[in-house]
Amino acid sequence: MELQNWTRALVAVTLLTLASAALDDYFDLPGPYCRDRGCCPGRQDDCSVPILGTLCYCDDFCNRTRNEDCCPDFWPHCKGIMPPEIPGPILGCTYEGIVYPVNKVVKRNCNDCKCTAISNTTAEMLCEQNACIVDPMIIDFVNNNYGVGWTASNYSEFWGRKLEEGIKLRLGTLQPQRFVMRMTPVRRIYDPHSFPREFDSEMKWPGFITHVQDQGWCGSSWAISTAAVASDRFAILSKGRERITLSAQHLISCDRRGQQSCNGGYLDRAWSYIRKFGLVDEDCFPYTASNEKCRVPRHGDLLTAKCRLPQFVDRKSKYKVAPAYRIGNETDIMFEILNSGPVQATIKVYHDFFTYKGGIYKHSSVSPDDRTGYHSIRIVGWGEEYTSEGLRKYWKVANSWGPAWGENGYFRIIRGVDECEIESFVLGTWPEIENKLLLQNEIPRVNI
Ligand SMILES: *[C@@H]1O[C@H](CO)[C@@H](O)[C@H](O)[C@H]1NC(C)=O
Ligand SMILES: *[C@@H]1O[C@H](CO)[C@@H](O)[C@H](O)[C@H]1NC(C)=O
Ligand SMILES: *[C@@H]1O[C@H](CO)[C@@H](O)[C@H](O)[C@H]1NC(C)=O
Ligand SMILES: *[C@@H]1O[C@H](CO)[C@@H](O)[C@H](O)[C@H]1NC(C)=O
Numbered sequence: 055m056e057l058q059n060w061t062r063a064l065v066a067v068t069l070l071t072l073a074s075a076a077l078d079d080y081f082d083l084p085g086p087y088c089r090d091r092g093c094c095p096g097r098q099d100d101c102s103v104p105i106l107g108t109l110c111y112c113d114d115f116c117n118r119t120r121n122e123d124c125c126p127d128f129w130p131h132c133k134g135i136m137p138p139e140i141p142g143p144i145l146g147c148t149y150e151g152i153v154y155p156v157n158k159v160v161k162r163n164c165n166d167c168k169c170t171a172i173s174n175t176t177a178e179m180l181c182e183q184n185a186c187i188v189d190p191m192i193i194d195f196v197n198n199n200y201g202v203g204w205t206a207s208n209y210s211e212f213w214g215r216k217l218e219e220g221i222k223l224r225l226g227t228l229q230p231q232r233f234v235m236r237m238t239p240v241r242r243i244y245d246p247h248s249f250p251r252e253f254d255s256e257m258k259w260p261g262f263i264t265h266v267q268d269q270g271w272c273g274s275s276w277a278i279s280t281a282a283v284a285s286d287r288f289a290i291l292s293k294g295r296e297r298i299t300l301s302a303q304h305l306i307s308c309d310r311r312g313q314q315s316c317n318g319g320y321l322d323r324a325w326s327y328i329r330k331f332g333l334v335d336e337d338c339f340p341y342t343a344s345n346e347k348c349r350v351p352r353h354g355d356l357l358t359a360k361c362r363l364p365q366f367v368d369r370k371s372k373y374k375v376a377p378a379y380r381i382g383n384e385t386d387i388m389f390e391i392l393n394s395g396p397v398q399a400t401i402k403v404y405h406d407f408f409t410y411k412g413g414i415y416k417h418s419s420v421s422p423d424d425r426t427g428y429h430s431i432r433i434v435g436w437g438e439e440y441t442s443e444g445l446r447k448y449w450k451v452a453n454s455w456g457p458a459w460g461e462n463g464y465f466r467i468i469r470g471v472d473e474c475e476i477e478s479f480v481l482g483t484w485p486e487i488e489n490k491l492l493l494q495n496e497i498p499r500v501n502i
Contacts, residue, residue: 086127086145086175088112093132130174145171149179163188164216185217185423187224187408195420196406201442203468204413209459212408219271220408221427224455226273226318227400229428230479234322239382246385253388254435254450255286255396262289263396263434264299266463268456270343276319277305278454279430283398284328284375284485286432290395292487295367301339308348315345321398321430321481325378332372334361369488376484383477384470388436390482396434396452398481401467401474403429410460414439414448415467417474433480436469449476 087103087110094101097115104110105126112132116125129135146153147169154160154169156177161167164186171177188208196206212220256263264282269275281302288296306315309327313319331352338361339350350359355370357363363370381390381397390397401407405421435450447469457463467473 086131088125088127088131089175093128145169145175145177147177147179154179161214164214164219185405185421185425187212187215187217187220189405189409189421192406192418192420193409196409196418202413202416202418203441203443203446204415205411206406206409207411208409217405217408217423217425221403221425222317223271223273224269224408225403225427225429226269226275226277226316227279227428227430228276228314228318228320230320230322230400234320237380239380239386242386242389244385244389246388249385249388249392252435252437253392254437255391256434259286259290259395262286262294262297264432264452266452266457267302267341267454269454272306272316272343273314273318274302274306274316274343275430275454276313276321276324277302277309279398279432280321280324280328281305281333282432282452282454283396283481284333284373284483286395287375287483288373288485288487291485292367296364296369296373296485296487298364298373299336300333300373301336301341303336303341303346304333304339304348304350307339307346308350308352310348316343321400321479322378325375325481325483328373328375329377330374332374334359334372337362367488371488374486376486378481378483381480381482387433387477387480390480391433391435394482394484396432398430399433399451399476400428400430400479401476403427404474407474410465412461413466414441414446415465415473433476434464437466451476 087105091101091103091112094113096113098113099111101113102109102111103126105124108124110124110126112125112128114132116123116128117133145156147156147158149160149167149169156169156171158169159166162181165182165184167179167181169177170180190208193206193208196202196204264285267278267282269278281300281304285298285300288298288300305313305319305324305327308331309319309324312323334350334356338356338359356372357370359372381387387397387399404417404419404426405423406418407415431454432452433449434452436448437450438445438447440446448466449469451465451467453460453463453465455463467476470477472478
């Protein structure tokens with residue numbers, strides 16, 4: 055009898071050593087054991103269940119405070135109480151063919167799934183139900199339906215993020231207030247038939263057009279698109295003498311009145327800030343995708359702001375613009391781009407837009423989640439393309455999600471039908487360029 059006790063205890067010690075080496079595996083196993091096996095009175099060495107290739111027990115011999123035996127769910131099941139030392143019932147969740155222990159959290163795209171004990175004997179994997187930016191269903195639909203006109207892709211920087219975060223931190227333009235929307239568009243006189251079928255600012259003004267930027271996780275499209283359109287126009291109107299990248303961070307950090315920095319801003323307020331106070335350049339106040347403190351005095355010039363002065367023009371003042379103006383419709387927008395350069399536009403962003411990879415975008419309404427947000431971008435040109443749906447006219451637009459997104463950072467969107475409201479609120483501006491040249495002979499030559 056004594057010897058037998060010894061033997062069983064020794065086996066148990068060996069087993070526990072093994073088991074603790076693989077403790078995670080041990081608890082990953084779905085229980086319960088004794089409930090299935092049944093509990094036995096007294097000592098019965100054959101009242102056992104195999105775990106990890108060795109034996110555990112469900113007999114009353116397990117009823118000891120110091121017990122080296124492996125007794126999986128003897129205490130909770132056979133005695134109805136939690137064991138003094140040995141962890142409780144071995145519960146687990148089987149999910150996608152894998153068994154997880156209770157309280158284990160796994161991430162599925164943007165949602166946490168937690169193996170949750172529902173009762174003393176059952177556990178279930180419970181997952182959050184947030185809409186994610188990347189929805190494989192949208193990608194499948196867009197890529198497998200003839201006639202959508204564009205293709206979709208999974209972006210690793212968007213994977214694992216909630217749609218809500220995308221709308222809050224990847225866009226960032228507050229819907230214009232109604233009185234601003236009613237701004238009368240400027241009147242133009244032109245012959246639309248004289249316009250080229252395709253036009254790209256970057257071809258007409260090579261080296262003058264601001265590169266695609268990446269706003270990061272900061273809802274700053276209001277500042278980025280404003281600074282970029284102003285920069286483009288400084289370069290174009292000055293014929294390359296004032297090629298600068300104006301600081302979007304300057305707007306985010308300093309144009310705080312009625313604005314929300316990385317949580318969005320109004321375009322009319324951004325433009326009126328530049329009109330009144332001017333901007334410094336990107337080198338002087340680089341982009342950090344954060345609400346960092348303003349370090350440019352409202353008044354004063356580039357010297358008071360501690361910026362380096364430009365090389366080729368005699369400028370000390372910050373870069374200011376005349377009041378922004380609104381441009382009315384498709385042909386007016388084309389006329390404006392052709393003559394003055396890229397314009398700022400606002401689009402309503404739907405769920406499917408985030409995964410745009412290429413082609414001519416048109417909202418597909420495939421997502422069950424109809425959350426939207428406003429985003430400002432820069433229209434740099436236009437064109438036409440034959441597709442399965444016939445001739446499609448498009449705008450070429452610079453986004454601010456880095457060059458790896460879309461068509462090298464750009465997207466094309468259907469033109470002439472106010473798709474996603476893109477033609478509803480288009481703005482342009484005149485920059486106050488510096489006319490005094492500093493070094494007549496050292497102006498960089500530019501081919502136009
Ligand atoms: C279990 O052990 C406790 C004390 O060690 C004892 O009081 C109790 O009677 C035992 N139960 C059974 C069913 O043997
Ligand atoms: C679960 O176990 C606890 C003690 O650990 C007990 O108080 C409770 O009644 C049990 N619940 C069920 C549903 O068995
Ligand atoms: C999307 O990309 C991420 C990261 O690159 C990857 O982990 C994930 O499995 C991809 N999802 C799909 C549906 O392809
Ligand atoms: C756009 O507006 C102008 C007036 O500013 C008008 O002459 C032109 O016909 C309009 N074009 C379209 C496509 O509606």
